[in-house]
Amino acid sequence: MSLDSLKERVQADTSVLDGDDQPLFTPDPAAVAGSQLTAFIRFVERREGLVLPDQAALQRWAILDGPRFWTALLAWLAPPTSGMADPALLGDRCETARFFPDLRLNYAEALLAGDDGAEAVIARRADGEEVRLTRGELRRKVRCLASGFQTLGLAPGDAVAAVLRNDVEAVVAVLAAAACGATIATVGPEMGPDILAERLETLEPRLLIVSAEPRPQDGGAPVVDRVSELITKLPSLKAVVALDGAVIDGGALPVLRAADLAEGPEAAFDRFPFNHPLFVLFSSGTTGKAKGFVHGAGGTLLEHLKEHRLHGDLRPGERLFFQTSPAWMMWHWQLSALASGAAIVLYDGPVDAPETLWRLADETGATCFGTSPPYLGLCRSLDYRPGDHLALKALRSVLSTGSVLSPQLARWVREAVKPLPVQSISGGSDIIGCFVLGSPNLPTFAGEAQCVSLGLDVRPSGPGGEGELTCHNPFPSRPLSLLADPFGVRFHEAYFSRHVTAWSHGDWIRATPRGGVILRGRMDGVLNIRGVRVGPAEVYAVLADEPRIAQALAVEQSDETSGEARMALLVVPVAGVTVDDALRADIRRLLTRRASAVHAPAVILAVDALPTTHSGKLSEAAAADAVNGRSPHNLATLRNPESVTAIRQAMAAWTRDAGGAAGGSAEDWLGAVWRTLLGAETIGLDDNFFDLGGHSLTAARVLAEVRRRTGRRLPMATLLHAPTIRTLAAVIDAPDWSASSRIAPLRTDGTGEPLFIVHSMTGNVLQLHSLVRALDCGRPIHGVQARGIDLDEAPLADVEAMATDYVAAIRTVQPKGPYRLAGFSFGGLAAFEMARRLEAMGEPVAELILLDSKVDKRFLPAAERARLLMRRLAHHARRIRRMPLAEILVYLRDRAFALAGRRAPPAPPLHEIPPRLQAVRDGIVAATGRYRPGAYGGEVLFVRAEIPEDIPFDAASAFRAAARGGVTEMVAPGDHDGMIEPPHAATLAAMLSERLRP
The missing domain is CATH 3.40.50.1820 (Alpha/Beta hydrolase fold, catalytic domain)
Known part of the structure; x- marks a missing residue:
């Protein structure tokens, strides 16, 4: 694609931050009537004697009577269990409540139920090699390997660490360990031995399961060498099990082949308590030592079944693909789809072209396609339109998670793939599930998630429907505990210190009047630029319409001269595009016009890659450390640590170039000032201030610097007369000039x-x-x-x-x-x-x-005031229709103050203005x-x-x-x-x- 054609795609969009009013997709009434969510609503009506006309009514009842909701859900889902489902809940505090204390189940048994001949797994490697297993075949493999694990002494409650690929062998090994009642932590082979050991040593694993044969996508030291070094750092190990033919140095430990262990009889599925620890998942670790979340088998299964069947309408015979790896919670989420009767599609290999995953979905007949905004953005930036090249006949929904999905990308999926629901889902490793998801019964709107998770009292913490995502009632997938936190001190500090009665998730959200949620990004990533809070998601939403940018990351950087914080924007351009001063000016103009002047970055750096964690998420913490000259806390948490060095070098070069010629003639020091304030590497003497992205706030800073250096106070209009370095220098050198x-x-x-x-x-x-x-x-x-x-x-x-x-x-x-x-x-x-x-x-x-x-x-003619009043009432009615009562009262209070000509609280000053x-x-x-x-x-x-x-x-x-x-x-x-x-x-x-x- 030529640059001219790329530029033609840049269009103004007034909805970049808050989504659209018109739905991207509206489900057919027949599909709504036949959805599993509707079937569950009818089930609850019969069981409880209620009238629940829609999903909103079900949600209100679920929050008001949580124990009955979860009991009804368990009865309707009907996973294999034993024991009593009553009581459903002990305690009513989100931090300490326990679900179904007298119920027993086996996670592996629940996932493997179903007809022997039904499809279970389709696994493909980058070289095209493919393995397919039926449920009967997978069940036998799992039971046989579980029997082998038991011969090694693996008992319920023992910990298992697993370094896995995204393949069939990983699925079999994890389910076999779960069948034994083990607690399993999965990590990826791309991680180094130090970061692996940091995560796994507190787990004290008895068994290490590894896939270590080389693959084309591997980088750095051979995986077998990393695993061998890891073994020396885990003194609790009793044995190592290799899932492939890699030759592993186990030292004094026995190294056994999974194929040999699986030659014995099939193990039975013993059932364990609902809250038996099943998985340990880890946080990214980019801001400190990674937290280990211990998740129970029952909570994981119940939440995943609910999300898959009620929110995703996933059914037997369907196929779910998600772009993920065993190091990320979405791998476990996808694995649990087996419990809904669906097959899962796995891919182990690099994404080296925009068509890679779409072609996989097409060839495997995936019905649900899960990916991330960066992959969708890659396809869009390279103008790859899957619908033009592939049939995608089976595909019925697209799921996106990992970061905020912009409205532009959501619309692109509809236009470039096919008309279908694009569902933005978001949660985390800490809850091994989602707080916001899609719904088969609701329309989808660009820029927002359709709804909050059923049964969870999720709401923003602030008035007016915006603030930190909080959950105010118990939910079954809350972690049982953190590793190495016996008294729960770290757990309380992380999630309950800000709002004692509610889980505090750290995401900044806004609730929409129609019951959806707009995701703003992580609170810890919010920038404070000249006293103004700027959410990076707001920046990314605008830049989604700049086709010359493949990826961007906004971080806060300290200006050593002024001591103020400013925004640094790291930009990865699309192939063939150079990040020059013209593009920098376009970026600033775009952000200033579509967001605000404070959203325009002071520094724009071109880089080849952005710091990315092993789970595929961009690391704002590592990037912020790099632009501020700090040593990142833990480079081992990144899959591309070399990107940090490149950012540090780019920042140093920018500082050197921007600060050059700080003395000398007026043209010299003005050039340095303009390069710093406008964030350009080079500025010609005749380049126009306004064409470079200058505005009134920047002009005030330029003239303040002129006054500091010369003692002259030039009027604001000076830059209209002298908009270039050459003409402004002439004004400064002419003492009799005035305006x-x-x-x-x-x-x-x-x-x-x-x-x-x-x-x-x-x-x-x-x-x-x-x-x-x-x-x-x-x-x-x-x-x-x-x-x-x-x-x-x-x-x-x-x-x-x-x-x-x-x-x-x-x-x-x-x-x-x-x-x-x-x-x-x-x-x-x-x-x-x-x-x-x-x-x-x-x-x-x-x-x-x-x-x-x-x-x-107030001074409009009476007839227009009356019409405006009716529009306002309709607008506010739409907003409060689905708000919780407490938020409705705050909202109405604020509106009352506004009608009285006051504000509550008073609107803050615009700190970015002198x-x-x-x-x-x-x-x-x-x-x-x-x-x-x-x-x-x-x-x-x-x-x-x-x-x-x-x-x-x-x-x-x-x-x-x-x-x-x-x-x-x-x-x-x-x-x-x-x-x-x-x-x-x-x-x-x-x-x-x-x-x-x-």
Whole structure:
């Protein structure tokens, strides 16, 4: 694909952070009626004598009466068990409750039930070798190997460590150990011996199971050497079992072949307590020593069955593929799909092309395809469209997890694969399951998970439906304990210290009115940039529409000069793309326009790869250490530790280049300042400040540095006159140069009466740079700026006072009419009042243009206020429909304060704005809230943005009521801020130029 065609794919998208209002996929009513979720709802209705019209009603009952819900679910799922299902729950505290204390089961038995001839496993390697097993074949292999393990003395409660590939042998070995009642920890062969030992030594395993034969995807030291070294670090071992033909040095320990052990009779399936420890899973370990989560057999089985059958509608005869490895909890999640009667599809090999996994799904007839946003992003960036090349006839759903799935990627799946539900699921190794998932009965919306897990009281911690993900009731897949934490101190600190009665998961989420969940990313990855919290997911959501970027990672980096935190963005470009200053400027403009100025990174570094853990997750902690010059806590947790060195070197080079020529001429030190603030490696003397991504906040920092070095206080408008290093240096070197702080000449070409454009909420006219540059009206153009922007003046907080001040200022440029006035946003209110003052003075106003200007909604005409009230009520009703009662009360309280003209709590200041500019902005906000347009005899041109705000209203109605000369309306493309920015600024400029030409 050419770069030009790539650029054509970059489009504005107002929903990048909060998803869509229209569903991507709506299930057929017949499919809903026939889903397993609907069957379970009917079962509960009959069993409990309830009326449950939909999933939401089932969820409300499940939370109100948890023990009866879990008992009913167990009865409906009917896994092989013995003992009593009553009581279902001991205790009601999430931290300490225990499920089904008198029930017994065997995890392996539950997974292996079913017809002997039914398909169970399809396993493929990178070289194309494939193994298929039926349930009968798999059951016999598991029982025979379990018998062999028992001959080695493996007993219930013994610990087993396993270094495994993603193949049939791994499935057989894990289920055989589970059949014996062992507690199993699985890790991947890509890990080094030190990190393996760190994870496994506290487990004190009796048996080590390994797959160590070389594979094409292996890197670093041979796996057999790593395993041999690992053996020396685990003194608790009694034996080693090799699943393949690798020659392993076991030292004094016996090394046995699994094939030899499996030659004996088949073992019986003994049943163990519901809370018998089954799996030990580990956290990534990038921020400290990896935590080991001990998970019970019953909780794991019950939760996975619920997720697969009710949320995924997985049935006998279907095939589930997930892109995973034994080092990640999704491997165990996929393994449990056997208990639903489905077959699992395994792949052991590299993903060396975008079609690799899609082709596997097509050739194996996978019905459910599980992957991650990075893989989907890879396919999208390389313009690989699976639906154009493969039939994918059996495929009915796509699951995504591991990181936040952007709305753009969700829409891409629908367009490039086929119309089907794209379900974003999220949980963790700590719960060996999911807190948010999909549903066969609900529509899917881009950018959000469909629902929370059934029976789990999951909600955001903060008011208004946003905050940390918390769970307020017991759930069966909560870990039994942590390894090496006998009194539960570390467990409590990690999950119950922030909210004592609720599990605190560390994910930042927002609940949607329709019951879905928008995932913002990890709380520990949130950046604090100049006092503003920035979620990296917000950055990634915007960058998903930049096709030249394959991957990106945003981390916080300390500016040694100012001591402030700034954002560093690590970028992996797509093949054939160079991360040059033009692309850096495009990235900053995109983030500034679609998110905010504070989302624009100060540093953009091109790298070949991002730090990735062995479970396939990007490591923000390792990247942050690298850009800040710190030694990462544990390089062994990464599958590509060399990426950290590369990032450190790139950061050092950027610092060296940006800081060069810090002294010398004004051009020299200005170049260093611009490179630092704009994050560009090279900036030419004639490169335009605004084309490089500069904006009003950056301009304020540039001029502050000019004042620090020279003692001169230049007006904010200086950069409009001198937008290059060469011209700004000339201004600095000319001591007699000055520019009016109130009236800023923006265009000096043209003839006739000038056009005066009034500032927006920022108080200055830098925001209007793109629009002004695109105007071709044949007239001079002057910007009107707020009092207090440059000089030590008290800002005004009243539109009438501003209009008086501004009229006096423009008359120093044009003493007599006719006047031509325009204003963007707030500027339109000031321009309207200026026109009224000029009219009262007997001065003609030839043109009055209001660009998407809005009065306070209290001052709309009565009919429009009534219509807006109805829209608001409908909007709030949709939001609170599925909120828990406690959140509804907080939400209604906040709305009541808003109606009273107050905030609770007060809105925080925008810390990224310097105090002087913040004071100006505060005055403008106050002025907006008090201004009611008075009568005006002239005509008004009102230009509104094509894309309205969340609750739209007719902003022009206030001016139609006031302007006796009438209001002409036009529509400009884009939203409120986007209409004056590229690419829409050119369209708006053409509309205005036609009207303004002499």
